[in-house]
Amino acid sequence: MAEINHRVGIAGTVEDVYHALTTNEGLSTWWTTDTAGAGDAGSIIKFRFGSGGPDFEVAELQPDKLVRWKHAGNVPETWMDTEISFLLVPEEKQTIVRFRHSNWKEATDFMAHCSTKWAVFLLSLKDAIETGTGRPFPNDIHIDHDA
Amino acid sequence: MAEINHRVGIAGTVEDVYHALTTNEGLSTWWTTDTAGAGDAGSIIKFRFGSGGPDFEVAELQPDKLVRWKHAGNVPETWMDTEISFLLVPEEKQTIVRFRHSNWKEATDFMAHCSTKWAVFLLSLKDAIETGTGRPFPNDIHIDHDA
Numbered sequence: 001m002a003e004i005n006h007r008v009g010i011a012g013t014v015e016d017v018y019h020a021l022t023t024n025e026g027l028s029t030w031w032t033t034d035t036a037g038a039g040d041a042g043s044i045i046k047f048r049f050g051s052g053g054p055d056f057e058v059a060e061l062q063p064d065k066l067v068r069w070k071h072a073g074n075v076p077e078t079w080m081d082t083e084i085s086f087l088l089v090p091e092e093k094q095t096i097v098r099f100r101h102s103n104w105k106e107a108t109d110f111m112a113h114c115s116t117k118w119a120v121f122l123l124s125l126k127d128a129i130e131t132g133t134g135r136p137f138p139n140d141i142h143i144d145h146d147a
Numbered sequence: 148m149a150e151i152n153h154r155v156g157i158a159g160t161v162e163d164v165y166h167a168l169t170t171n172e173g174l175s176t177w178w179t180t181d182t183a184g185a186g187d188a189g190s191i192i193k194f195r196f197g198s199g200g201p202d203f204e205v206a207e208l209q210p211d212k213l214v215r216w217k218h219a220g221n222v223p224e225t226w227m228d229t230e231i232s233f234l235l236v237p238e239e240k241q242t243i244v245r246f247r248h249s250n251w252k253e254a255t256d257f258m259a260h261c262s263t264k265w266a267v268f269l270l271s272l273k274d275a276i277e278t279g280t281g282r283p284f285p286n287d288i289h290i291d292h293d294a
Contacts, residue, residue: 004262005151007291008290009293093293099259120266122263126290144156
């Protein structure tokens, strides 16, 4: 099994970060502006990037501490059975976000692409909280010149 | 064992990218301005970030295709025995850079930090080639508020 790991420190409270990870309004500030369905555990969040996008079931919520999603549906296929978690750790000057996208069958080129792209979106989350302006899709930073 | 994987597409030739990965001049445009020792296989490259930094031995060079480094010395300690590789794949509009930092003992918080930071530096490499201006240390994007 392969895993994507990231870690960013955000100058904001755990409450700010938790809000950005658990509400449509918050998620829309940094991942994609087309986000619907966020809510309590069991909710299915639909993230759309133009023509399509992934669904995630909210698997676990520990307020201001942990957000865990299980991939739902089959888009993209290689994300089936994967999980994403955001662990929040308060420090004096910042909230640490420890990100994991786990349970990949193997470290494919697409996984490597997603690893880089998750870093881009976590920096977007950081900017959204620190400056009020993230770079969610469709205003995200492109990491290749396909299409 | 744990591994960091990234993938970026750079609007430049494989020759441009290979030069940026194998010469002091090129490496200084995107990772750290304080780079010395780059050369043929067997060379020890010294990357410095203010007070210190890692050394890497050039383990393998396949011109315009592959660059592979083995960590040398003991800075940082958790990088000992790790390897880094850059595989270059030419496409019509870009050169794909497939990056691996492999052989980590485990997926620690520091590894997660490095994973995010490598994405930042690979985007710096992309900008250096595409725009002429990367963000090498000490002008790199900070991903936390420590120190």
